[in-house]
Amino acid sequence: MIDYLNSVSRHHGEYLPHLEVKCGTYFVTICLDGAIPSKLHQRLKLERSRQLFELERQKRLTPEGRDAIEWGHFLKVDALLDSPACQPVLGRDDIAQVVVDALEYFHGDRYVLDMWVIMGTHIHVIFQLCAENLLQKVLHSWKSFTANEINSLLGRAGRFWQRDYFDRSIRxxxxxxxxxxxxxANPEAAGLRDWKWRRQY
Known part of the structure; x- marks a missing residue:
């Protein structure tokens, strides 16, 4: 593992804060635009912000406490993404293959993949960045390429992925x-059996 404390910078996305760790190992989740209704997402965001604010007010907010709140927020969002009410666009074989091709294209060059799972409405990826490559740029390349290709397959235009994403630096x-x-275990937890769209390296 890297020297985490000496290699980190922070920026803020539309919903969540993000960490950039040099040569960091990350767990990232990217979901389809509109997979979670905006009002519900905003409510979860507000709940998370209130929890953080209360700990800050009490001067009890530690890195571990922040991490626990962020993880709890992620688990609530991920449970919603696994709901049968969400349209499983990524479950189509031709669409899932576009995502796989994008993930593996720079494997061993810009990053090293550890594991990925493609769900119907979102993807989970564990990977380590190589050299000076930045998390934001890697995710932008995945999202931009796959959005264009999948929109073409679906005969549609417009945003395909949600603007923001969840990331966790693994320490x-x-x-x-x-x-x-x-x-x-995410496919089985969502009630999917014999799920083929996952790989461990």
Whole structure:
């Protein structure tokens, strides 16, 4: 693992804060635009902000506490994404293959993939950045290419992915093992059987 504290910078997305860690190992989730109704997403965001504010007000907000709140927020969002009410666009074989091709195109060059799972409405990816490559740029390349290709397959135009994304910088082997277990089991947790759109490297 890297020297986390000396290699980190922070920026803020539309919904969530993001960390840029040099050569960092990340768990990232990207979901379809509109997969979660905007009002519901805003309500979850407000709930998360209130939890953080209360700990800050009490001067009890630690990095571990912030991480726990962010993870709790993610689990609520991910449960909604697995709902049968969401249209599983990514479950189509030709569309899922576009995502796989994009993920694997720069594998071993800009990043090293560890695991990915493509769900019907979102994707989970675990990977490590290489050299000076930035998380934002890697995700932009994935989202931009796949959006254009998939929109063409669907005969539509417009935004395909949600603007923001969830990312978690992985800091130790124990955390990596727990996230791997969660990601790999996601299809079964969502009621999917014999799910083929996942890979561990």
């Amino acid at each position: 130790c082997d124990e955390q990596l093992a727990a996230i791997r277990e969660y990601v790999w």
